Amino acid sequence: MITVRYIVDDVDAAIGFYRDLLGFTVDMHPAPPFAMLSRGDLRLLLSAPSGQGGGGQILADGRAPAPGGWNRFQLVVEDLPAEVERLQAGGAAFRSEILYGIGGDQVLIEDPSGNPVELFQPHVT
Secondary structure, three states, X not given: OEEEEEEOOOHHHHXXXXXXXXXXXXXXXXXXXXXXXXXXXXXXXXXXXXXXOHHHEOOOOOOOOOOOOOOOEEEEOOOHHHHHHHHHHOOOEEOOOOEEOOOEEEEEEEOXXXXXXXXXXXXXX
């Protein structure tokens, strides 16, 4: 299993996004600033900045983890245009249009905190 941690502003909003739009299962949500979700071999840890410890803990010098950036995980899909249409209907925010590449096509969507997720459809050779 691969584990990725995303820092989010609102764990409940992130749970709704990943569960309802991307098909993740909520494995645990023991406290407001933390949840663990899964989809296949991917475990996704959601942490909100807090003083409660764990992955979202504010550091001793006052720095707090923040969402966003460009690092992301990739979910392989069979029909990218259909997924884009479904996600648009579900209210997902898109960072890009479909990007056509050499080995496959991709689109970047954002969770409610602005963390990117790449949806990728490989070219069949």
